Amino acid sequence: MSDATDDAGTDDIGCLEALEAFYAYLDGELDNPESIANFEHHMSHCRSCFSRAEMERALTAHIQKSSKSRAPDALRSRLRDLIDKF
Amino acid sequence: MDPLYGVALRLTRNSADAEDLVAEAVAKAWAAIDALEDRARFRPWLFRILHNYFLSDYRKKSVRPTEEHLEEVFVDEGEGDVYSLLNDQPDEFLKWWANPEKALLNNLLGEKIMSAIDGLPAAFRTAILLVNVEGLTYDEAAEALGVPSGTVRSRMKRGRTMLQKALWEQARDAGLTVSDNMDGSEI
Numbered sequence: 001m002s003d004a005t006d007d008a009g010t011d012d013i014g015c016l017e018a019l020e021a022f023y024a025y026l027d028g029e030l031d032n033p034e035s036i037a038n039f040e041h042h043m044s045h046c047r048s049c050f051s052r053a054e055m056e057r058a059l060t061a062h063i064q065k066s067s068k069s070r071a072p073d074a075l076r077s078r079l080r081d082l083i084d085k086f
Numbered sequence: 087m088d089p090l091y092g093v094a095l096r097l098t099r100n101s102a103d104a105e106d107l108v109a110e111a112v113a114k115a116w117a118a119i120d121a122l123e124d125r126a127r128f129r130p131w132l133f134r135i136l137h138n139y140f141l142s143d144y145r146k147k148s149v150r151p152t153e154e155h156l157e158e159v160f161v162d163e164g165e166g167d168v169y170s171l172l173n174d175q176p177d178e179f180l181k182w183w184a185n186p187e188k189a190l191l192n193n194l195l196g197e198k199i200m201s202a203i204d205g206l207p208a209a210f211r212t213a214i215l216l217v218n219v220e221g222l223t224y225d226e227a228a229e230a231l232g233v234p235s236g237t238v239r240s241r242m243k244r245g246r247t248m249l250q251k252a253l254w255e256q257a258r259d260a261g262l263t264v265s266d267n268m269d270g271s272e273i
Contacts, residue, residue, distance in 0.1 A: 022243075023239070023242045023243050023246060024239060024242075027224070027242065028223075029223070029224050055190075055250070056246065059246070059249070059250070059253075060218050062196065062199050063199065063203065063214065063218055063219060064218060066197075066199050067092055067096065067200070069088065069091055069092040069095050070088050071087045071091035071105075071108070072091075072105065075091060075108060075109065076087065078109055079108070079109060079112055082112065082113055082116070083112075
């Protein structure tokens, strides 16, 4: 894990803090600009965290690709019948 | 309908049960649509009906219940941070986790990934599906699951760490990981 110091005027949050912000950032839930800047700065010089982020992005893409399911025709027909009753 | 069925399928892990679950949830939603004041909240509201039905009536009626299925719904998730969670993991996994090989995923079939997702406790599996697959925000997922937003955040962290570990174990069992190789050039 990285213990590099900041050289661009951004706080170096360190790997521990980056870990806690990690998934929120990847999910677009980190909305504080300063937190985003600090996280991205950490990522720019920490190979370990960067690799994990790349892994997570790839994993999320695989999950999205694998999880899409089309409802069976029988279910579609069943729901149409159901709604017709109302 | 497809997103509802997709989540139902991952919850029930059975297509027949998933169809029943979606049909019941849609019937309940259709009957209660007038109670939805903010139509912009339709998606989380609908997912919440689906999830609630899964947790209650559906489990009682299911012809295919399993002890694992029942227990996992009430998993003790706590609010532990990722660092604490990692303290309990084996060294080999931590070594890989500190510098994962992205190529590992490309060597695992989609069915292996789905198997790993299906192996997660329902609370984590559902949060991951709602956020990462259906694109709900943490607040919307919290509304759908009837939990605070912080709980969704916690479930996302823990669930995905568990998922990575499950995938790593599958890759290790298949001889796809080289734990001493830290440059990511080979798996």
